[in-house]
Amino acid sequence: MIISVASGKGGTGKTTVSANLARVWPSPVQLLDCDVEEPNCHLFIKGGLKSQDVVSMRVPQVDAALCNGCGACSALCEFNAIASLKDEALVFEELCHGCGGCTLVCPTRAITEKDRRIGEIEVMEAGHISLVQGRIDVGVAMAPPVIRAVKDRIDPGKTAILDAPPGTSCPVIATVKDTDLVILVTEPTPFGLHDLRLACDMVRELGLPFGVVINRVGAGDERVHVFCRDEGVPILLEIPDDRRIAEAYSRGELMVDALGEYRGLFEGLMHTVQGLRTRTRREDHADL
Amino acid sequence: MKIAFTTSGESLDASLDTRFGRAPRILVYDLDAGSFEVVDNTQNLNAPQGAGIQAAQNVARTGAMHLVTGHCGPKAFKVLTAAGIAVYTTDAATVSEALERFRSGGLTRAQSADVEGHWV
Numbered sequence: 001m002i003i004s005v006a007s008g009k010g011g012t013g014k015t016t017v018s019a020n021l022a023r024v025w026p027s028p029v030q031l032l033d034c035d036v037e038e039p040n041c042h043l044f045i046k047g048g049l050k051s052q053d054v055v056s057m058r059v060p061q062v063d064a065a066l067c068n069g070c071g072a073c074s075a076l077c078e079f080n081a082i083a084s085l086k087d088e089a090l091v092f093e094e095l096c097h098g099c100g101g102c103t104l105v106c107p108t109r110a111i112t113e114k115d116r117r118i119g120e121i122e123v124m125e126a127g128h129i130s131l132v133q134g135r136i137d138v139g140v141a142m143a144p145p146v147i148r149a150v151k152d153r154i155d156p157g158k159t160a161i162l163d164a165p166p167g168t169s170c171p172v173i174a175t176v177k178d179t180d181l182v183i184l185v186t187e188p189t190p191f192g193l194h195d196l197r198l199a200c201d202m203v204r205e206l207g208l209p210f211g212v213v214i215n216r217v218g219a220g221d222e223r224v225h226v227f228c229r230d231e232g233v234p235i236l237l238e239i240p241d242d243r244r245i246a247e248a249y250s251r252g253e254l255m256v257d258a259l260g261e262y263r264g265l266f267e268g269l270m271h272t273v274q275g276l277r278t279r280t281r282r283e284d285h286a287d288l
Numbered sequence: 289m290k291i292a293f294t295t296s297g298e299s300l301d302a303s304l305d306t307r308f309g310r311a312p313r314i315l316v317y318d319l320d321a322g323s324f325e326v327v328d329n330t331q332n333l334n335a336p337q338g339a340g341i342q343a344a345q346n347v348a349r350t351g352a353m354h355l356v357t358g359h360c361g362p363k364a365f366k367v368l369t370a371a372g373i374a375v376y377t378t379d380a381a382t383v384s385e386a387l388e389r390f391r392s393g394g395l396t397r398a399q400s401a402d403v404e405g406h407w408v
């Protein structure tokens with residue numbers, strides 16, 4: 001089972017939900033930090049480093065001696081990552097999406113591909129949790145290839161929990177795509193509701209089953225609850241607005257460890273999530 | 289000798305577009321013939337990225353060896369330099385005013401981009 005935790009608005013508690021859910025999961029679980037621009041699960045899941053690998057993408061390189069300046073490469077490239085002049089072609093690696101199209105259309109075979117380093121993946125082991133963390137290199141603008149590399153580490157034999165970046169754009173889509181359930185974490189504020197609407201639109205567009213976790217309940221108003229009720233969106237968990245939770249967080253401690261009374265909340269979330277999965281599967285079969 | 293100008297219009301009286309990559313048109317003036325042609329650059333108006341790179345290729349295709357525009361970013365500057373095109377930036381309001389400044393030697397060749405590049 002692959003669960004993704006996303007939010008729309010940043011700072012609502014994606015990492016809190018992902019990491020605490022992983023902690024109470026009763027069997028070996030993978031926690032994959034897909035927020036590759038600022039991975040932070042490692043602050044809460046402290047484990048020994050097991051492996052560290054470079055993530056690369058394929059980008060073109062041009063042999064000037066073979067280039068005849070025909071322009072087929074630059075005409076093909078949607079991203080203007082290659083410029084064709086009289087007798088040479090200039091590559092802008094930072095704009096390249098790595099499709100390889102230019103190498104295919106080059107009539108003189110002047111274009112080959114080489115690896116461009118864009119980030120790294122670290123795997124850490126902490127008890128029953130295997131933390132896989134992607135980290136994009138400074139100066140690299142495209143996160144999805146690093147996120148896909150993190151997701152390539154998913155072990156089908158284990159439950160995987162994916163901590164998504166905030167927002168509703170490409171890096172989030174790359175994370176939640178092909179997952180079995182999306183947990184949207186929000187807060188009961190106007191900003192939380194505004195971005196929750198966007199996030200709901202996104203997962204509906206993708207056709208993914210989803211539910212909502214409302215964090216810091218009591219800090220704002222009722223509008224998020226009303227929205228969920230009116231839209232028929234299940235509320236999977238409500239976390240109260242408790243200063244001690246923030247204090248534990250700031251010390252790098254998991255809520256379920258520091259504040260035992262909240263352990264039950266996350267065990268409840270785990271059972272709810274497992275139940276939703278079973279129900280979704282049954283509905284899949286009903287459709288057939 | 290041909291000089292390229294970025295413009296939103298079709299004539300010498302038209303305004304000089306201060307943007308390089310996303311200027312709708314490029315006016316190419318032939319100093320020897322005293323005539324000009326206008327080249328379309330609108331494919332770049334909605335380009336998600338790399339508009340300057342495309343525009344630089346468009347200028348190179350016209351055969352112009354000089355470009356007068358408002359601002360030029362690093363990627364466009366790199367392509368223009370590779371194509372051997374001299375870049376001049378100016379605050380002239382119209383193409384004719386920019387042309388006059390070029391003729392009278394009032395423009396200095398840029399040694400580098402004068403604005404920052406855009407992230408993807």
